[in-house]
Each structure stands twice: as structure tokens, then as C-alpha cells.
Amino acid sequence: MKLTSKGRYAVMALVDLARFDNINPVSLRDISLRQGISLDYLEQIFSKLKKNEIVKSIRGTQGGYVLNKNPNDIKLTNIFHAVDEKVKTVQCKKESKKGCNGKATKCITHNLWDELEIHINTFFENKSLKDLLTNNKETRV
Amino acid sequence: MKLTSKGRYAVMALVDLARFDNINPVSLRDISLRQGISLDYLEQIFSKLKKNEIVKSIRGTQGGYVLNKNPNDIKLTNIFHAVDEKVKTVQCKKESKKGCNGKATKCITHNLWDELEIHINTFFENKSLKDLLTNNKETRV
DNA sequence: TCTAAACTTGACCATTTTAGTCAGGTATGT
DNA sequence: ACATACCTGACTAAAATGGTCAAGTTTAGA
Ligand code: FES
Ligand code: FES
Numbered sequence: 001m002k003l004t005s006k007g008r009y010a011v012m013a014l015v016d017l018a019r020f021d022n023i024n025p026v027s028l029r030d031i032s033l034r035q036g037i038s039l040d041y042l043e044q045i046f047s048k049l050k051k052n053e054i055v056k057s058i059r060g061t062q063g064g065y066v067l068n069k070n071p072n073d074i075k076l077t078n079i080f081h082a083v084d085e086k087v088k089t090v091q092c093k094k095e096s097k098k099g100c101n102g103k104a105t106k107c108i109t110h111n112l113w114d115e116l117e118i119h120i121n122t123f124f125e126n127k128s129l130k131d132l133l134t135n136n137k138e139t140r141v
Numbered sequence: 142m143k144l145t146s147k148g149r150y151a152v153m154a155l156v157d158l159a160r161f162d163n164i165n166p167v168s169l170r171d172i173s174l175r176q177g178i179s180l181d182y183l184e185q186i187f188s189k190l191k192k193n194e195i196v197k198s199i200r201g202t203q204g205g206y207v208l209n210k211n212p213n214d215i216k217l218t219n220i221f222h223a224v225d226e227k228v229k230t231v232q233c234k235k236e237s238k239k240g241c242n243g244k245a246t247k248c249i250t251h252n253l254w255d256e257l258e259i260h261i262n263t264f265f266e267n268k269s270l271k272d273l274l275t276n277n278k279e280t281r282v
Numbered sequence: 283t284c285t286a287a288a289c290t291t292g293a294c295c296a297t298t299t300t301a302g303t304c305a306g307g308t309a310t311g312t
Numbered sequence: 313a314c315a316t317a318c319c320t321g322a323c324t325a326a327a328a329t330g331g332t333c334a335a336g337t338t339t340a341g342a
Contacts (some may be wrong), residue, residue: 001144001221001261002229003254005330012250027288035249036242041331047290060339061287088143101177108176109153112273113144119264123257132253146301168317182302188319201310202316283342290337299328308319 007085009037010045014079015132017055018071025064045083052082071130080124087120089113148226150178151186155220156273158196159212166205186224193223212271221265228261230254 013031020026028046032039046065049055054074055065067074080087090113091100099107154172161167169187173180187206190196195215196206208215221228231254232241240248 001148001226003257004328005232008232008250008254011253012248015249025288029288036244038331040333043290044331050289057289058339059287059289059337060341061285062340063288063338065289086143091146091149103177107153108156109149109273112152112268113149116144116261116264120257120261123260127253132250145299166317170317179302181304184319185302191319198318199310200308200316200318202314203311204309204317206318285340285342287340288338291335292333293335294333295331297329297331300326302324302326304321304323306320306322308317310314310316310318312314312316 004085006045006083007080009035009041010049010079010083010085011076011132013037013042013045014049014054014067014074014129017065018067018129018133021067024062025058025066027064030064048083049079052078054078054082067129071133072128074129076124076127076129077121079129087117087124089117089120145226147186147224148221150176150182151190151220151224151226152217152273154178154183154186155190155195155208155215155270158206159208159270159274162208165203166199166207168205171205189224190220193219195219195223208270212274213269215270217265217268217270218262220270228258228265230258230261 012035016031016035017026020030028039028042031037032042046055046057050057050065053068056068057063057065090110092098092106092110097104099105099110101107153176157172157176158167161171169180169183172178173183187196187198191198191206194209197209198204198206231251233239233247233251238245238247240246240251242248
């Protein structure tokens with residue numbers, strides 16, 4: 001169980017973006033420099049964030065990206081979903097009656113993974129970009 | 142974020158083992174057949190479980206594996222730790238003062254990943270093998 | 283109008299991880 | 313003796329990861 005850097009970078013970059021978003025759009029080059037993330041990689045990530053309407057782009061000189069929603073309305077769930085960072089704990093298809101072992105019944109640990117998935121998603125749903133802006137906040141779920 | 146099948150199988154196999162453990166040791170071959178896990182792979186996994194004193198082995202004919210502790214005392218944490226399934230959310234070294242970006246300060250999302258790690262580990266610590274034995278139990282953390 | 287900044291797209295790739303397999307062992311109950 | 317079952321280490325195909333590279337298009341500003 002781990003977190004890939006695509007999701008990690010996406011959140012990082014959005015926090016950075018939210019901070020500097022006040023007046024002008026923020027260029028990826030700036031984010032790249034401030035956060036130490038490869039520019040080319042950022043472009044891939046923001047392409048997805050844009051498709052999912054989390055950010056808007058402004059082309060041309062002085063262009064950049066802008067949040068497309070209120071930081072309070074951007075949940076971590078949305079971000080992860082946008083960059084295909086999937087919290088996948090069950091192995092089987094959820095709709096299917098079949099188990100992950102190909103047998104006709106769900107495996108003996110199915111319920112466990114399902115619970116875990118809920119547990120993690122709850123965390124992500126309760127956390128918005130705004131929560132991350134105030135740096136030293138104590139948040140317990 | 143995902144779960145690898147090594148950890149998944151370990152839990153599966155241990156639940157199976159706990160169920161059939163009453164009188165005789167349980168052979169990996171049986172677990173392999175019942176759960177649809179490759180025997181060779183199971184051997185790797187049980188080798189680690191044994192090193193971590195979660196199971197005991199009994200060699201020879203009619204041999205097999207036996208739990209080394211009360212199911213109530215085997216937490217998911219222990220199992221995952223045994224098979225090197227790591228819940229690693231922060232990227233940086235925890236002890237180090239350096240951030241994941243190599244800079245002198247922790248990155249702007251460090252606290253978030255740290256909270257997440259705690260959140261997940263809490264789940265694993267509160268869940269024992271015994272909890273998994275009664276199949277249709279409702280457990281909410 | 284020209285140019286540089288910045289977004290856009292898609293192909294490409296090296297490395298690492300995963301999920302095993304294979305080939306040999308060794309111990310032991312019957 | 314011999315079958316059963318544990319034990320160990322080496323090996324590997326396939327997928328995921330974490331990028332890079334190249335070739336655009338758009339637009340503000342000089
Ligand atoms: S995870 Fe759903 S059947 Fe095994
Ligand atoms: S995760 Fe700890 S500094 Fe980035």
C-alpha cells in the first residue's frame with residue numbers, strides 16, 4: 001500500500017496554486033520551481049486536472065492555471081480521481097457476484113477490504129484543499 | 142494507492158489457517174487449493190510469517206502450519222509488517238529534517254500524508270485476525 | 283507584426299515493482 | 313524407504329512508475 005507520486009504531486013501543485021492564485025494565473029514553470037516537480041510531468045498532471053474541471057487554463061504569455069472551484073469544494077477525492085490515483089483495495093469487480101479468485105462467491109477477506117476502502121475514502125472526502133491551506137491546523141476526523 | 146497481493150494473500154491464508162487450525166496443522170497445499178493461491182508463492186509468504194513468529198511450522202508428513210498466537214493478538218498491522226507490505230504515505234524520511242523535495246523544510250503536504258498514515262494504521266491496529274473469523278460481523282471504527 | 287511565454291498533445295523510455303515460477307533441497311511420520 | 317510437506321534461493325515476464333522528448337498552438341506585449 002503506497003501512494004504514487006502522481007497523486008502526491010497533484011495535491012502539492014494545487015496547494016501551491018491555491019496560495020498564489022489571488023490575482024494572476026499561476027504558470028506551471030513557477031510551480032515546478034517552487035515545488036521541485038518536473039515541468040513536463042506537471043503538464044501531464046494538469047491536463048487531467050483540467051479535464052476534470054478542477055482548474056482552468058489561460059494560454060499565452062502571462063497565462064497559467066487558475067482554480068475552477070472554491071478551495072472548499074475541491075476534496076482530495078476529486079483530485080485523486082482526476083489523476084487516476086485509485087484507492088483500490090478489493091480485487092474483484094464490485095458489481096460482479098464473482099470473487100477475486102474467480103470462484104462463485106466473494107473471498108473470505110472481501111468484507112475487510114471493502115471496509116478499508118470506505119475508511120480511506122472517508123478521509124479523502126472530509127479533506128478539502130482549503131483544509132490544507134492553513135498550514136498548522138489540527139484536523140482529526 | 143493500492144494493496145499488493147502479497148499482503149492480501151497473507152491475510153487470506155491466515156484466515157483460512159485460523160479456521161482449520163483446531164486439531165491438526167494445516168498444509169500450504171490445502172490453503173493453496175481452498176483459496177486459489179499459488180503454492181510456491183504461499184511458501185514465500187509463510188516463510189516471512191514464520192520469521193515474524195506469527196505462525197509455527199511442523200515438518201514432515203501430516204505437517205503444516207499452526208498459528209503461533211491467539212487470533213485476537215494478531216493484528217493486521219503485524220501481518221502486513223511481516224510481509225513487508227508498507228503503508229508508506231510520506232515520501233521523506235521521518236527522522237530527517239529534510240523534505241521529500243530535498244529542501245531543508247518539509248513539503249507543504251507533509252502533514253497531510255502523515256495524518257493519512259495514522260488514519261490507515263489505526264484501522265489496521267484495531268483489526269485482529271479474530272475479527273475476521275466471524276464472517277458477517279458489522280465493524281465500524 | 284514578431285516573439286517569447288506558456289499551454290497542449292502524444293510518443294517514448296529506463297527503472298523498479300509485482301507476482302509469480304522453477305529447481306533444488308531437508309525433515310519426519312508411517 | 314518414501315511420500316508428504318516444509319525450506320531456500322535464483323530467476324523472470326509483465327506491468328506500473330516516473331518521468332523525458334519533440335512538436336506543436338495560443339496569445340500578451342514590445
Ligand atoms: S476482494 Fe472481493 S472477492 Fe476477494
Ligand atoms: S512528504 Fe515529508 S516532506 Fe514531503
